[in-house]
Amino acid sequence: MANYYSDIPEIKFELENSPLMQRIVELKERDFADKDQYDEAPQDVADAMDSYDKVLDVVGDIVGNIVAPNAEAVDAEGPHCENGRVRYAEKTYENLDAMNKAGLNGMTMPRRYGGLNLPVTVYTAANEIVSAGDAGFENIWSLQDCIETLYCFGNEEQRQKYIPRVCKGETMSMDLTEPDAGSDLQSVMLKATYDEENQCWRLNGSKRFITNGDSDIHLVLARSEAGTRDGRGLSMFIYDKRDGGVDVRRIENKLGIHGSPTCELVYKNAKCELCGDRKLGLIKYVMSLMNGARLGIAAQSVGLSQAAYNEAIAYARDRRQFGKAIIEFPAVAEMISNIKARLDAGRALLYQTARYVDIYKALEDIARDRKLEPEERQELKKYSRLADAFTPLAKGMNSEYANQNGYDCIQVHGGSGFMLEYACQRIYRDARITSIYEGTTQLQTVAAIRYVTTGLYSQVIEEMEQQAVLPEYEGYLTRLKAMAQKFNACIAQVKEAQDNDLHDLCARHLYEMAGDIIMSHLLMQNAVKCPDLFAKSLQVYVNLAEAEVEKHSTWVSQMTVAQLDSYRQA
Amino acid sequence: MELKIVVLAKQVPDTRNVGPDAMTPEGTVNRSALPAIFNPEDLNALEQALRLKDEFLGTTVHVLTMGPGRAAEVIREAMYRGADGGYLLTDRAFAGADTLATSYALATAIKHVCPQVDLIIGGRQAIDGDTAQVGPQVAEKLGLNQVTYTEEILSVKDGKITVVRHIDGGVETVESALPLVLTVNGSAAPCRPRNVKRVMKFKRALAPLELPQGQTYEDLPYADQYGKKQYLRIQQLTTADVNADLQQCGLAGSPTKVKAVENIVFKAKESKVLTGSDEDINGLVQELLASHTIG
Numbered sequence: 042m043a044n045y046y047s048d049i050p051e052i053k054f055e056l057e058n059s060p061l062m063q064r065i066v067e068l069k070e071r072d073f074a075d076k077d078q079y080d081e082a083p084q085d086v087a088d089a090m091d092s093y094d095k096v097l098d099v100v101g102d103i104v105g106n107i108v109a110p111n112a113e114a115v116d117a118e119g120p121h122c123e124n125g126r127v128r129y130a131e132k133t134y135e136n137l138d139a140m141n142k143a144g145l146n147g148m149t150m151p152r153r154y155g156g157l158n159l160p161v162t163v164y165t166a167a168n169e170i171v172s173a174g175d176a177g178f179e180n181i182w183s184l185q186d187c188i189e190t191l192y193c194f195g196n197e198e199q200r201q202k203y204i205p206r207v208c209k210g211e212t213m214s215m216d217l218t219e220p221d222a223g224s225d226l227q228s229v230m231l232k233a234t235y236d237e238e239n240q241c242w243r244l245n246g247s248k249r250f251i252t253n254g255d256s257d258i259h260l261v262l263a264r265s266e267a268g269t270r271d272g273r274g275l276s277m278f279i280y281d282k283r284d285g286g287v288d289v290r291r292i293e294n295k296l297g298i299h300g301s302p303t304c305e306l307v308y309k310n311a312k313c314e315l316c317g318d319r320k321l322g323l324i325k326y327v328m329s330l331m332n333g334a335r336l337g338i339a340a341q342s343v344g345l346s347q348a349a350y351n352e353a354i355a356y357a358r359d360r361r362q363f364g365k366a367i368i369e370f371p372a373v374a375e376m377i378s379n380i381k382a383r384l385d386a387g388r389a390l391l392y393q394t395a396r397y398v399d400i401y402k403a404l405e406d407i408a409r410d411r412k413l414e415p416e417e418r419q420e421l422k423k424y425s426r427l428a429d430a431f432t433p434l435a436k437g438m439n440s441e442y443a444n445q446n447g448y449d450c451i452q453v454h455g456g457s458g459f460m461l462e463y464a465c466q467r468i469y470r471d472a473r474i475t476s477i478y479e480g481t482t483q484l485q486t487v488a489a490i491r492y493v494t495t496g497l498y499s500q501v502i503e504e505m506e507q508q509a510v511l512p513e514y515e516g517y518l519t520r521l522k523a524m525a526q527k528f529n530a531c532i533a534q535v536k537e538a539q540d541n542d543l544h545d546l547c548a549r550h551l552y553e554m555a556g557d558i559i560m561s562h563l564l565m566q567n568a569v570k571c572p573d574l575f576a577k578s579l580q581v582y583v584n585l586a587e588a589e590v591e592k593h594s595t596w597v598s599q600m601t602v603a604q605l606d607s608y609r610q611a
Numbered sequence: 612m613e614l615k616i617v618v619l620a621k622q623v624p625d626t627r628n629v630g631p632d633a634m635t636p637e638g639t640v641n642r643s644a645l646p647a648i649f650n651p652e653d654l655n656a657l658e659q660a661l662r663l664k665d666e667f668l669g670t671t672v673h674v675l676t677m678g679p680g681r682a683a684e685v686i687r688e689a690m691y692r693g694a695d696g697g698y699l700l701t702d703r704a705f706a707g708a709d710t711l712a713t714s715y716a717l718a719t720a721i722k723h724v725c726p727q728v729d730l731i732i733g734g735r736q737a738i739d740g741d742t743a744q745v746g747p748q749v750a751e752k753l754g755l756n757q758v759t760y761t762e763e764i765l766s767v768k769d770g771k772i773t774v775v776r777h778i779d780g781g782v783e784t785v786e787s788a789l790p791l792v793l794t795v796n797g798s799a800a801p802c803r804p805r806n807v808k809r810v811m812k813f814k815r816a817l818a819p820l821e822l823p824q825g826q827t828y829e830d831l832p833y834a835d836q837y838g839k840k841q842y843l844r845i846q847q848l849t850t851a852d853v854n855a856d857l858q859q860c861g862l863a864g865s866p867t868k869v870k871a872v873e874n875i876v877f878k879a880k881e882s883k884v885l886t887g888s889d890e891d892i893n894g895l896v897q898e899l900l901a902s903h904t905i906g
Contacts, residue, residue, distance in 0.1 A: 042628075080840070081811035084833055095814055096807045103804050143804040157807065 045109065045170045046101025049347065051385060051574055052166055055392040056093060058570050062162070065396060066090065068403035069160050079152045093163045099143050100167045107139045109174035112300075116177065116467050120302035125288030127255035127302045129181075136178050137210070146185050147208030150192060154200065155208035161402060162395040165340045169391070172344025173351075176471040177300025179344065181253050183337050187213040187260050190330045191279065193405075194317035199279065203258055211257035215330055216280070216306060218250045224484055226262065226323055227272040231308060233263035242278060242315055244286070244308040252478075254304025255289050257282045260330065261313060262322050275322040278313040286311025297470030332429070334479045335436040336398060339391050342439035342475045345468055346384040349443070349450035352465045353377050356454050367453075376449045382564075382581035383446060387439040389563035390556070394431040401425035427501075430492040437485030438556040440475035447472040486552045493548075494536060498555040499529055505562035511569055517583050521561050524587060527594040528554045540602050547600060550593040557586035613669035614767065616660045617725050619717060619733030619746065620653040620674050620689060622682040626738050627651075647681065649688050652734025654802035656795040659764055660732050661693040661803065667767070671695045673725065677705055677716055680820030683845050690813040691805035696842060698724055699818045702849040707862035710740070714748030715859045716850075721753065723853040730772070731792045735760060746794035757792040758785055762799050818845035 046052060056062070066089045075082035083089035111132035118130035129137075140146065148164045150156025164186070172179040188207045192200060207213060222228040231246035244263055248254070259280040266274035280287060286309055293303040317326055354377055357368035367373045401424040404417055413421065447469035451458035458465050476482045492498050502525050510518055531554065535547045561583050568575035624645035626633070632644035657674070664670040674689040674697035676682050686697030700720050708716065721728055731750075736743035743759070750757035760777040765784065767773075773786045777796050815833060822828070828837035828844065837843050850860055858864060885891040899905045 081808045083811075084836070088833070092811045092814070095810050099805045099807050099810060107804075139804050142806065144806045144808050 042102075043105030043109070044098065044101040045104040045173050046097045046166075048101070048105070051388060052097070052169065053094065054567065054571055054574060055388060056097075056162065056166060057090065058567070059392070059396055061396045061400065062090070065160050065162065065399045065403065068400065068407065069158065071407065075152050075158070082152060082158070093159065096145075096157070096159065096163065097166055097170065100145060100170050103139045103143055103145075104170050104174035108136050108171060108178055111136055112175035112178070112467065113464070115175060115300040117299075119299040120292055122289050122292045122302075122304075125290075127253075127289055127292065127304065129302065130300060133178060133181070133300055136175070137181070137212075140182055141210035145182075146210050147188060147204060148185070150188060150204050150208055154192075154204035156204065160395075160399045161336070162392060162399050165336060165391065165395040168337055168340035169344040169347070169388075172341040173347045174344075175300060176341055176345050176348075176468075177298035179341050180298055180301035181212060183341070184213045184215070184253050184256065186333050186337055187215050187258075187330065189333050190260060190277075190326055191258075191316060193329060194277070194321075194326050195279070199314065199316065203279065203281075207258065212253055214251055214253045214256035214259050215334070216248045216251050216254070216259050216261040217327060218248060220247070220249050223250075224481065226327065227275075228270075229262050229264060229275055229323070231261065231263040232267075233265040233276060233278060233313070234267075236312075239312075242313050244278065244280065244311040244313050246308055247290070248306040248308070250293065251304045251306050252301055254302065254306050255282070259287070260316065260326075261308075262327055265315075265319050265322075272323040273320055275327075276319045277316040277322040277326040279316050280308075280311055280313040284312045295474075297467070297473050331479060332398075332432055335432050335485075336391075336394060338475055338479045339387075339394065339432075339435040339439045342436075342443035342472070343384065343388050343391050345443040345472045345475065346380065346387060346439070346446045348468050349446040349465070349472075350377070350380045350384050352463070352468065353380055353450040353453040356457075356463070356465075360455075360457075373453060376453055378577070378581045379585060380446045380449050382578045382585060383442040385567070385575060385578040386560035386564045386582045386586075387435075387442045389567055390431070390435045390560050391439060393563055394428065394435040397424045397428040397431055401428055426497070430489065430497050430501075433480075433485035433488040434552070434556050434559070436479065437476070437482045437489070437552065438560070440472075441482055443472040443475050483549070486548045489552050489555070490544075490548045493532060493551045493555055494544075496532075498559065499525070499532070502528070502555075502558055502562065505559070505566075508562075508566060509569070510565060511572075514565060514569065514579075517561075517565055517579065520583060520587055521558060521565070524554075524558050524561070524590040527590055528558060531594055531597040534598060538602060540605075542605050543600065543602055546605065546608060547597050550597050554590050554593045557589045561586045612667045612767070613671075614663055614667055614729045615725055615727055616663060616670065616672045616730045616732060617721055617728050618653070618657050618660050618672060618674045618689065618694065619731065619749070620657065620676045620685045621650045621734075621737045622647050622676065622678050622685045623650045623737050623739040624648075647684065649685050650734055650737045650739075652736060652738075652795060652797045653685075654734070655797055655799040656732045656734045656793070657689055657692060657694065658800050658802040659761065659793070659795055660730070662800075663730070663764065663767060664693065673697055675700060675717060675720055675724070677701070677708075677713060677720075680818060683816075683818035683821055686818070686845050687813060687816050688805070690816065690842075691810045692803055693806065693809070697845060699820070699845055699847045700853070701818075701820060701847055702851075702860075704850045704855075704857055704860045704863075707865060708860065709865035709867035710742050710744040710748060711866060712860055712862075712864035714745050714752055715864055716853075716855060717745070718749045718752035719855045720848055720853045721749070724848070729789045729791075731755070731790070732761075733792075733794050735794045735796050743794070746792055750792035753792070755790050755792050756787045757794070758787060759794045761793045761795045764793075813842065816843045816845050818847050820847060821845075 063086050066086045076084050083092055114132045115130040121128045147156040148159045152158050168183050219229055233242050233244055236243045261278045261280050262275055264274050265276040288307050290305040290307050357373055358366055360367045401421055404421040450465045451469050454465050535544055564579050564582050568579040624642050625648045632641055635641045660672045664672050672694045674686050674694050676685045677700040683699050705716055733746045747757055758774050762775045762777050765773040770789050775782050775784050
């Protein structure tokens with residue numbers, strides 16, 4: 042009876058061992074205002090923490106006993122496109138049915154709409170757990186997160202109409218990408234026109250690469266301002282499948298995440314509702330939507346890394362060559378140690394990010410009902426900035442790690458890993474998309490680089506250096522301080538060059554250095570609290586991170602404007 | 612139509628995940644070495660009950676279990692999945708019961724807590740005893756019809772129930788008047804998962820026997836909740852509460868006596884290969900008749 046939550050104590054540790062958690066619960070529960078109104082609402086912080094643990098135990102149980110065992114069949118069958126509709130793989134319905142009966146939808150929504158009012162941090166844990174069982178199914182299930190955007194920017198009538206439906210298990214999609222608008226969403230051309238006669242908006246055109254494109258409730262980015270060509274002419278719309286008018290033309294044939302239908306959609310005069318204000322579709326709402334989705338992909342990536350670790354270690358213990366289990370060989374054990382170290386470090390970054398998101402989102406929500414006190418406004422500003430800085434770091438670094446871990450997991454399996462009968466090949470294929478969708482790693486770098494150059498990451502690192510460590514970790518601290526010095530020297534050098542192309546070329550290197558150092562500190566803080574779980578990973582990760590920082594530092598410090606021409610491939 | 616349903620459930624040692632300490636040297640089950648779980652086929656039974664509750668508004672599902680204080684875990688687990696509540700039948704006088712005494716206790720309790728019961732549903736058998744006797748004996752004691760090996764309930768209407776049951780080599784569809792006792796097969800639909808809102812709602816539910824020694828609900832953390840929410844107090848029933856005849860309870864009411872327990876190790880030389888020819892079959896029947904194994 043596998044349980045993908047209780048079998049992995051690191052997840053529970055991440056939930057319970059942050060000083061921010063108490064504050065998150067207090068903000069999210071608004072001083073426990075729901076406790077007399079809803080039977081399931083917590084009475085105090087300890088009660089809430091206990092409930093989170095129990096909720097995740099249910100998630101881990103369903104994933105261990107239904108979702109994970111179904112993953113192979115779902116991957117093999119994939120979804121079908123029939124008469125303009127999507128029919129999921131047979132076992133996907135079994136997964137969805139279990140999640141719905143368990144009530145695991147609308148997880149972060151307020152109770153008054155039927156939600157569970159859970160912090161983003163807890164939802165993130167659930168996301169990670171589902172992904173470890175089946176990353177393709179996680180895609181469909183976790184699109185429930187789109188409801189956050191509708192909750193934040195929709196009007197009260199729309200909230201009351203749609204949120205309870207999502208809480209009961211109706212699925213969602215975000216219809217953004219088009220054939221000529223991928224990373225560059227400003228080029229979206231799907232036309233939204235106002236139908237004066239019927240007093241509603243209508244959508245015409247097509248969309249491409251839409252995950253779960255036949256969902257019940259769509260958030261659609263469309264051009265409402267005729268004649269415009271940039272992001273300022275785009276608005277966000279809600280399309281309700283019950284109204285009809287959107288068909289699935291085809292489903293993509295993909296390398297991985299087969300369980301998740303990626304659709305090409307055709308809008309034929311589809312009735313829809315405007316969400317929020319006109320012209321703010323891309324510049325405000327999609328940015329919010331994407332931030333949530335990026336945290337989701339970070340969680341999906343960590344889940345995949347956990348799955349890669351599970352498969353690698355199980356195989357290496359079992360497989361015997363030269364008279365002993367292959368895990369006994371240092372070359373194999375190193376690969377597994379590295380997987381585990383990247384997993385633990387990446388997970389620490391994931392949850393730190395989720396906590397920052399929780400605090401600022403909860404404060405934003407409070408601000409909808411009352412004016413914030415000056416210190417609350419300060420707090421909101423601080424954590425919203427940290428969340429913005431950490432989200433692209435968590436997404437980019439964890440998705441690259443998931444790829445590396447999937448690769449190493451196959452390598453541990455040797456020739457058997459290349460055959461399709463082991464789960465490692467599915468993990469490897471599923472991981473590949475994580476560093477592409479919701480913004481490629483290159484775009485995560487673009488989002489993060491301003492926090493490198495403004496010194497926010499350096500400041501965060503400096504504060505982390507002040508935290509207490511065990512005497513035996515002083516050596517790590519010295520090494521981490523030296524890494525930070527190299528990082529800061531590289532930033533100074535790139536700034537000094539005052540060349541945009543050189544800046545852009547070095548960005549990825551600086552971004553990774555920031556990630557390596559911050560994750561080392563977070564992992565060290567974990568190891569201070571619980572050496573049993575993290576001491577080994579800390580040792581392995583600092584070795585890895587130090588070598589990475591050295592590599593990037595060498596690369597950046599020898600880079601000059603004169604070399605740029607060799608990097609131009611036009 | 613509002614149905615009153617009682618689900619019979621048992622907490623059992625998890626004999627499917629047996630470790631090296633599973634048996635005592637005396638050959639009995641070492642209960643402390645095995646995790647206690649909801650008997651698997653009782654979960655299939657609970658699912659059948661909950662489906663009727665989904666279909667017929669106002670239907671109530673209560674779980675009845677006999678056992679020590681910790682068996683209340685089965686009741687909580689059922690509430691997490693959708694049951695309205697449950698009763699823990701517990702008394703030292705119930706201890707040592709065989710299937711006959713257990714059936715007597717359960718039947719007596721049902722008469723007491725739910726005299727107007729429409730359906731009593733239990734698993735086919737428990738994984739610790741494997742007798743499949745309790746369900747049918749409860750039906751006999753209550754004078755009710757019974758359908759065993761249930762795969763699925765097809766319909767309930769006009770006081771009648773239609774059930775698909777498993778038989779050798781296939782299934783058959785049978786109809787019966789209510790009230791009725793059903794026992795459900797492990798191949799029936801699996802039980803739905805725990806619902807997280809219900810988990811949060813019922814997580815503090817306790818039977819009196821589960822409270823720390825000498826404490827009452829008023830001494831517990833969140834004591835006010837036990838005052839406000841009666842569903843957090845799992846009802847407990849003793850022999851006196853259900854007017855049970857002590858002579859028919861527990862060891863006193865159990866004609867089954869375990870004389871000895873032996874470890875049986877099958878050896879290859881004890882096996883015999885039969886071809887399925889008329890001669891071989893005839894020979895086997897003669898041998899079994901001679902040893903009084905059949906006949």
